[in-house]
Amino acid sequence: MKGIFTILEAALIAAGLAGAHAAQGREAGGTNPPNVIIILADDLGWGDLGCYGHPSIHTPNLDRMAAQGMRFTDFYSAGEVCTPSRAALLTGRYPIRSGMCDDKYRVLRANAAGGLPAQEVTIAQALKRSGYATACIGKWHLGNYVNDPAHSPRRHGFDYYFGLPHSNDMNPTPAAPRNATQRLDQRAEWWAAPLFRNEQLIEEPADQTTLTRRYTGEAVKFIHEHRGGPFFLYLAHTFPHVPLFASDKFKGQSRRGLYGDVVEEIDWSTGEVLEALRREGLDGNTLVFFTSDNGPWLTQNEAGGSAGPLREGKGSTWEGGMREPGIARWPGRVPAGVVTHELACTMDLFTTSLKLAGAKVPEDRIIDGVDLAPVLFGLGPSQREVFFYYRGTRLYAARKGPYKAHWITRSAYGPDSPVVHDPPLLFNLGHDAGERFDVAALHPDVVADLAAEVQRHLATVKPAKNQLEETVRGEAARKYSRD
Ligand code: MG
Numbered sequence: 001m002k003g004i005f006t007i008l009e010a011a012l013i014a015a016g017l018a019g020a021h022a023a024q025g026r027e028a029g030g031t032n033p034p035n036v037i038i039i040l041a042d043d044l045g046w047g048d049l050g051c052y053g054h055p056s057i058h059t060p061n062l063d064r065m066a067a068q069g070m071r072f073t074d075f076y077s078a079g080e081v082c083t084p085s086r087a088a089l090l091t092g093r094y095p096i097r098s099g100m101c102d103d104k105y106r107v108l109r110a111n112a113a114g115g116l117p118a119q120e121v122t123i124a125q126a127l128k129r130s131g132y133a134t135a136c137i138g139k140w141h142l143g144n145y146v147n148d149p150a151h152s153p154r155r156h157g158f159d160y161y162f163g164l165p166h167s168n169d170m171n172p173t174p175a176a177p178r179n180a181t182q183r184l185d186q187r188a189e190w191w192a193a194p195l196f197r198n199e200q201l202i203e204e205p206a207d208q209t210t211l212t213r214r215y216t217g218e219a220v221k222f223i224h225e226h227r228g229g230p231f232f233l234y235l236a237h238t239f240p241h242v243p244l245f246a247s248d249k250f251k252g253q254s255r256r257g258l259y260g261d262v263v264e265e266i267d268w269s270t271g272e273v274l275e276a277l278r279r280e281g282l283d284g285n286t287l288v289f290f291t292s293d294n295g296p297w298l299t300q301n302e303a304g305g306s307a308g309p310l311r312e313g314k315g316s317t318w319e320g321g322m323r324e325p326g327i328a329r330w331p332g333r334v335p336a337g338v339v340t341h342e343l344a345c346t347m348d349l350f351t352t353s354l355k356l357a358g359a360k361v362p363e364d365r366i367i368d369g370v371d372l373a374p375v376l377f378g379l380g381p382s383q384r385e386v387f388f389y390y391r392g393t394r395l396y397a398a399r400k401g402p403y404k405a406h407w408i409t410r411s412a413y414g415p416d417s418p419v420v421h422d423p424p425l426l427f428n429l430g431h432d433a434g435e436r437f438d439v440a441a442l443h444p445d446v447v448a449d450l451a452a453e454v455q456r457h458l459a460t461v462k463p464a465k466n467q468l469e470e471t472v473r474g475e476a477a478r479k480y481s482r483d
Contacts, residue, residue: 034330035226035286036127036353037233037273040089041266042082042139042167042241045296046323047308048263054306056255057263061271062290066327069288070338070376074429075326076345077294078368080315080391080412082141082167083107083468085293085346086236090122090142090156092350092361092369096393096461100142102468103392106315108141110170114467115143115151121362123353124157124232130359133226135160137218138236141167145199147472152199158234161198162218168193168208168238168245181242182303184258191243208245211238212262216269220276227280230357235273236293237266242303259303274329283331287356287376289349292324299413311435315412317389317396318435319404328376335378342382343399348372366460386453393463394418398450402430403443405450423447 048054051063051071079085079095084107087093087100095101098120108115116122124134136158143151144165153161168191169181176190177183188205195206219235239245239262246261250268254260270290277283296305298313298320307313307320314321326344328334347369354361355371374380389397389404396408396418405424410416426440426447440447 033130033230033357035229035231035233035282036123036132036356037235037286037288038089038123038349038353039270039273039288039290040086040138040234040236041263041290041292041325042237042239043294043297043305043314044240044263044266044292044325045305045307045313046310046320046325047306048240048296049267049325051327052325053308054256057260058254059264059267061267061274062325062327065270065274065288065290065329068331068336069327069329069334070340072326072328072344073339073341074343075291075324076322076343076387077292077324078322078345078347078390080294080317080321080389081106082139082241082293084390084392086141087116087120088368089293089346089349090116090124090234091120092123092347092354092367093120093365094347094368094388094390094461096390096463097366097368099464099467101390101392102466103394105468106392108143108166108468109471110144110166111147111471112144112468113147113470113472114465115145115148116156117464117467118150118155120156121365122157123350124153124234126157126354126359126362127230127232127357128157128159130357131230132357133222133229133231134158134234135218135222135231136163136234136236137161137215137222138163138234139167139238139241140165140236143467146194149199154198160222161196163215163236164193164195164206164211164238167241168211169242171205173205182300183243184302186243186245186258208238208243209247209251211245212265212269213247216272219269219273223273223276223280223282227282229282229285232353232357235269237269239263239266240305242297242300244303257302259305263305284333287328287330287334287353289329290325290327291346295321295324309433312412315391316410317391317406318409318412319429319433321412322389330376334376338378340375342375343384343387344372344375344382345369345384345387348384352376386457388454388457393466395454395458397424398454398457399429400450400453402428403446403450404429404435405440405447407454424450426450
């Protein structure tokens with residue numbers, strides 16, 4: 001793609017004209033600045049949507065969204081599992097910088113004492129300071145505010161919250177059988193997930209068959225109430241994370257079985273959100289971005305998704321663990337029907353959202369996200385040249401251009417130990433998306449360049465206090481005694 005731009009154009013973008021284009025974006029639709037909606041699926045794989053080639057999951061709304069906007073083939077989450085991925089998306093920083101990653105527990109447990117540190121700046125906080133109304137609807141998983149009120153989404157820039165504080169498999173009841181998460185004959189009595197509105201517990205156990213529908217209703221209501229804008233809506237679905245539950249309307253509908261039912265309900269939900277924008281006359285002034293927090297949970301068997309041609313899934317630094325569907329839509333601003341192969345990631349949504357809002361990108365800390373405006377508005381190549389793949393606190397791999405080097409590999413959830421590679425494994429992802437053919441011996445110069453990128457990056461990393469290890473103690477721990 002870079003070939004179609006002249007050196008002069010690339011230089012102009014590097015000189016900051018991308019910012020000017022972003023400013024123009026703020027005026028589109030006659031209102032200023034634009035609304036931003038991020039829709040985040042949980043554990044949805046790169047290959048799980050019709051527009052990404054899935055043969056039996058029917059996703060007409062997301063396919064239409066891609067046709068009306070831009071579909072990314074090389075879009076990444078910056079974490080291989082839920083908690084680090086969400087921390088990175090909302091802060092624009094690799095999770096190692098906020099302490100929101102861990103090599104043993106990997107995600108925040110229900111009884112975790114830690115959470116997203118107060119000094120981190122989220123998209124919601126930055127946009128709220130610029131006059132945005134903000135809502136988080138769905139899964140949080142950046143700290144359990146029952147354990148510590150400081151971890152409420154409303155302490156991190158969100159005016160309104162409706163959803164579960166963590167994953168929907170984290171409150172199994174004694175009735176849950178072994179491997180209950182994999183079961184396709186799910187029963188409500190196996191799970192006791194708590195549903196909150198702001199800090200108030202409104203339902204426990206939450207009726208998980210209604211969650212996608214209720215999240216959607218909340219999202220549509222928020223859009224209506226804030227149609228005068230600007231607003232930031234973070235709609236973080238609970239599914240298709242296991243255990244899988246679909247509403248009666250979708251259950252048994254998909255040729256892909258229960259997993260397909262669940263994804264098709266999320267597709268329906270996206271259609272409802274886009275229809276709400278149309279109805280409120282907000283199409284021309286709203287950026288909507290759809291993606292997933294990590295790859296498919298392959299060890300869940302039929303209850304897990306698909307990474308398509310990519311290797312491995314959730315929990316790993318192979319492509320299937322972190323490369324995600326990425327669909328952007330903003331009629332009149334994002335060109336329609338474009339498939340881009342530019343390199344981009346969830347952290348870039350932080351910087352892009354702040355720039356579109358005219359908010360100041362924090363300068364007192366390292367921000368890893370770049371402004372995607374040149375890519376989104378069809379003006380030039382991505383400013384992202386390199387992407388680093390972390391598993392927990394350790395950097396396992398790095399990508400630059402089509403090449404990806406692995407210094408460490410390990411199966412996503414197996415009992416195997418990490419394998420260190422010296423020299424690293426090297427794959428050309430353009431030729432070999434499935435990472436099967438090591439070409440390190442043919443490209444020592446590429447290996448050396450990637451190694452230098454990693455050294456430069458690691459020199460900027462000062463690990464923060466680990467937020468995932470500590471659990472609540474004493475009286476507060478009693479409610480977790482059944483865990
Ligand atoms: Mg996840």
